[in-house]
Amino acid sequence: xxxxxxxxGDLVDVIDMSSLTNPxxxxxxxxxxxxxxxxxxxxxxxxxxxxxxxxxxxxxxLNGYYRQENR
Numbered sequence: 030x031x032x033x034x035x036x037x038g039d040l041v042d043v044i045d046m047s048s049l050t051n052p053x054x055x056x057x058x059x060x061x062x063x064x065x066x067x068x069x070x071x072x073x074x075x076x077x078x079x080x081x082x083x084x085x086x087x088x089x090x091l092n093g094y095y096r097q098e099n100r
Contacts, residue, residue, distance in 0.1 A: 056072045
């Protein structure tokens with residue numbers, strides 16, 4: 030799945046989808062897609078990622094307690 034880094038706008042390829050959708054994990058492994066060579070995988074904070082359209086990631090991917098806070 031491709032996402033963007035919020036600060037730079039660089040496109041990243043998510044390597045581990047389970048860590049992206051697990052709300053109790055704060056980091057995710059990605060590969061930056063800028064340049065001609067494939068970059069080495071790095072771990073970054075999920076809070077710094079957005080969808081290519083500019084939308085934020087769903088709260089249920091970021092916060093495991095999101096249902097309890099809304100009551």
